Amino acid sequence: PTVVKRIAAGEIIVQPANALKELLENAIDAGSTMIDVLVKDGGLKLLQLNDNGCGIAREDMPLLCERFTTSKLLRFEDLSLISTYGFRGEALASISHIARLSVVSKIAESPLAYKCYYTNGQTATLKFKQDPNCKPQPVAGNGGTQITVEDLFYNLPSRLHSLRSKNDEWIKILEVLGRYAVHSEGVGFSCKKMGEPHPSISTRPNASLKERIRTVFGTSVASELIEFDFPCEEFGLSSIKGAVSGFNYNNKRKIQPVLFINNRLVMCDPLKRAINSVFQVFLPKGNHPFVYLSLLIEPQNVDVNVHPTKQEVRFLFEDEILEWICGKIHDVLSERDN
Ligand code: ADP
Numbered sequence: 001p002t003v004v005k006r007i008a009a010g011e012i013i014v015q016p017a018n019a020l021k022e023l024l025e026n027a028i029d030a031g032s033t034m035i036d037v038l039v040k041d042g043g044l045k046l047l048q049l050n051d052n053g054c055g056i057a058r059e060d061m062p063l064l065c066e067r068f069t070t071s072k073l074l075r076f077e078d079l080s081l082i083s084t085y086g087f088r089g090e091a092l093a094s095i096s097h098i099a100r101l102s103v104v105s106k107i108a109e110s111p112l113a114y115k116c117y118y119t120n121g122q123t124a125t126l127k128f129k130q131d132p133n134c135k136p137q138p139v140a141g142n143g144g145t146q147i148t149v150e151d152l153f154y155n156l157p158s159r160l161h162s163l164r165s166k167n168d169e170w171i172k173i174l175e176v177l178g179r180y181a182v183h184s185e186g187v188g189f190s191c192k193k194m195g196e197p198h199p200s201i202s203t204r205p206n207a208s209l210k211e212r213i214r215t216v217f218g219t220s221v222a223s224e225l226i227e228f229d230f231p232c233e234e235f236g237l238s239s240i241k242g243a244v245s246g247f248n249y250n251n252k253r254k255i256q257p258v259l260f261i262n263n264r265l266v267m268c269d270p271l272k273r274a275i276n277s278v279f280q281v282f283l284p285k286g287n288h289p290f291v292y293l294s295l296l297i298e299p300q301n302v303d304v305n306v307h308p309t310k311q312e313v314r315f316l317f318e319d320e321i322l323e324w325i326c327g328k329i330h331d332v333l334s335e336r337d338n
């Protein structure tokens, strides 16, 4: 069964960036205003997050990596109404099956932080030997949580070999982190490669959207940025916020749309194609638009049952919603040209 769970975990987390996404969402859910990430060897050797969120109580630590352990689900019926990022209670459990996981956490009420090691869904000794009797150890620590993932895929050599290079994995990590940094208002992020003096991405908690976009995607994308916030009450949509840019004719770099639905980073090819076709009317050939979109949709209209690695999302009234959004972006762009 351990091997089965390991293989299942390797299907959910296929590259370090998948683990990072889950850990970032947990840190954001915990109400953090600052999240610092440290990476070694593209996240394969080390992926460490420090947050200043609510922390994890000592008594909750032993069960943290048991499957379906989640503090975000009060009743089973709530499953269809989840609006926080987490709803499965599987991320930490999965990671513990395919990496050496340790957690240090301190809640405000406790004078001490506590540390636990995990393997195969259970607490472990310092040497990552499974031992359900291991107790959280008191350690010094700041408020918040530190999650350390070491030697990802150490026990799944096939997965390790299927990855391309450490640098490719590092680039994907920066991509995921950058997108969350753009989207997460009120949260600062930093992402540093171990051994480097400065972080590769660093945003301030109170930075404006424009500043966050400039920090992550550069000055040329941030200049001539048009921000929008459309009220909408049709098709189960409650809000459409975002920004577009790309009319500065230097922007030759292609940036995949930054799309969040109900605060989860997702991909939606139909939406991508639709937006690109609107832009084609306005952009000179060879220039690429930048699009950031954050949609809030009635949770029961979104298919939450998507595989975590396939970030492709499905929702009801897709055609109507795409048309509505494209119409609005078209209006924004024509207004600008007048
Ligand atoms: P989910 O996010 O779906 O609940 P996870 O396996 O990702 O499941 O996390 C399990 C639980 O661990 C969360 O519900 C939360 O209570 C706790 N947790 C994980 N990461 C953090 C964090 N950074 N800060 C506070 N609590 C956390």
Ligand code: MG
Binding pocket: 022, 025, 026, 085, 086, 087, 089, 091
């Ligand atoms: Mg989670």
